[in-house]
Amino acid sequence: MYLSIILALFLGAQATPPAKQQPQPDLTIPQNALKRDAAKLWWMSYDVTIRDLDIPNNQRPFRMPLIMNGPWSEVGKHTLRVASLNGNNEVSLLDVQTAIKGKGLQGESMIQAPVPVNATNFATISVSAEILSFSSQIDEEIAMATPWPAQWSGELSAALQPQALIESDEPVFRETLAKIFGTNLRMNSPYLAAKKIVQYCCVNIGVSGNRLIGNRTAMRGINVSGALATAQSGRGTRADLTCVCVAMLRAAGIPARPVIGLSQLNRQAKEPTTWAEFFLPDSGWVPFSPWEMQNAGVRSWKPERPWRFFGTWKDLKENIALSWSFAPGDGATAYDAWGIWGWTRSAPWAPFPTPVQLTQEPGRPDNVIRNLRPANISISMTSGGNLSERDYQNWLEGKRRPIRRARNQR
Numbered sequence: 001m002y003l004s005i006i007l008a009l010f011l012g013a014q015a016t017p018p019a020k021q022q023p024q025p026d027l028t029i030p031q032n033a034l035k036r037d038a039a040k041l042w043w044m045s046y047d048v049t050i051r052d053l054d055i056p057n058n059q060r061p062f063r064m065p066l067i068m069n070g071p072w073s074e075v076g077k078h079t080l081r082v083a084s085l086n087g088n089n090e091v092s093l094l095d096v097q098t099a100i101k102g103k104g105l106q107g108e109s110m111i112q113a114p115v116p117v118n119a120t121n122f123a124t125i126s127v128s129a130e131i132l133s134f135s136s137q138i139d140e141e142i143a144m145a146t147p148w149p150a151q152w153s154g155e156l157s158a159a160l161q162p163q164a165l166i167e168s169d170e171p172v173f174r175e176t177l178a179k180i181f182g183t184n185l186r187m188n189s190p191y192l193a194a195k196k197i198v199q200y201c202c203v204n205i206g207v208s209g210n211r212l213i214g215n216r217t218a219m220r221g222i223n224v225s226g227a228l229a230t231a232q233s234g235r236g237t238r239a240d241l242t243c244v245c246v247a248m249l250r251a252a253g254i255p256a257r258p259v260i261g262l263s264q265l266n267r268q269a270k271e272p273t274t275w276a277e278f279f280l281p282d283s284g285w286v287p288f289s290p291w292e293m294q295n296a297g298v299r300s301w302k303p304e305r306p307w308r309f310f311g312t313w314k315d316l317k318e319n320i321a322l323s324w325s326f327a328p329g330d331g332a333t334a335y336d337a338w339g340i341w342g343w344t345r346s347a348p349w350a351p352f353p354t355p356v357q358l359t360q361e362p363g364r365p366d367n368v369i370r371n372l373r374p375a376n377i378s379i380s381m382t383s384g385g386n387l388s389e390r391d392y393q394n395w396l397e398g399k400r401r402p403i404r405r406a407r408n409q410r
Helices: 002-015 140-145 154-160 171-181 190-204 227-233 238-251 290-295 314-318 389-396
Strands: 034-050 062-066 073-075 081-086 089-094 100-103 109-113 123-138 212-215 218-222 256-263 273-280 284-288 319-323 357-359 369-371 376-387
Touching (some): 034 062, 034 314, 034 319, 062 123, 123 314, 123 389, 140 190, 171 190, 190 238, 227 238, 238 273, 314 319, 376 389
Antiparallel strands (some): 034 123, 062 109, 073 123, 212 218, 256 319, 273 284
16 A cells, blocks of 8 residues: 555656746847847957056956947957056967956956056056947837836846945935826836936936046046936036936836947047946846937927937947946946046045045155056047948857957967
8 A cells, every 4th residue: 555655656746847947038138129230340449557556455456347248239259358568568468268257246247457567667458359339229119018027137136226426225316206206106117217217317417527537648537426426416427417317217126227338429439438228128228328318309309209319229339338337346446537447546545536636645754745647548449340140140250350450460
């Protein structure tokens, strides 16, 4: 009798195979309401020259987040080169296998490279690669009909949290959302809510001020004060407007992130620029450009109608997305300004961005005024033209002639 019971239990277990775990969708790939459109190939270099090497913690490596495989851009892995130079002499050259170590705050790949601290006068880190960028299209009907999810994927958690420059947990953002929606935020679909939020920010934040700290011939980084300071003053730079939009979206419970990159449409691509993305359930990351929307007259646009530079963005392929963060480690290792890269703070006791004139570290007997020797950023961007599907596959396989020869091919 006991034998028959055991046999029946065994056969029952055999007859009911374990349920297969459903594969998780790739949140990187645009789908459903979103799709990639035209593709354009670029070569870019991002060079950082450090002129003051005798500072605390100078044994730390250079770090820079890089979006290797984003929704609207892809880096050619075979083309990535990271060179360290002592003065003008190359001392190390890394490729994708040796340069990428770990992840950034928003999931970017993290470049790490040694800084030659015994350099005579200065050290330079040069990051170069070919990057493919895509235009974007959105189906407004599908997007508008997309409901709020029961819960967001865990992969999106970082895009819902406050961070440096995006202080989305501050009361001013919740209070502003109440002005826009009252208690009816969730009566709007996520896409419609995002439109109303971004429109409000573009209408109520005035854009002014220099886009850069330094200038294009001696550029230190991006001029950005952050979402909180901008929301309180009502004015800021293009980057600040981006930060306010992202903070408001996060405060509304919509995953969002800034994009820091380059643009051929932006003064010959010699300086960084910013735009933003928010996540639409079942579709992916929706790109939008707040300052271009502002310039195009978003104040009078109807949220129920398609918008330029919001979801459908024909000129997005003229941009290169580099990072979803203004600096690695949430800015803890930014050198002297917000410039994507990080190493060690030039003057950890001083305000940030670091003033060009500052006093010595508190407590030192020689507490005198000295001049900071700021780092310089130099950017280059060269078009490789539009790619067909066949060209794209050849490029992925490394079969396409490079736009520029890599350093180890010269």
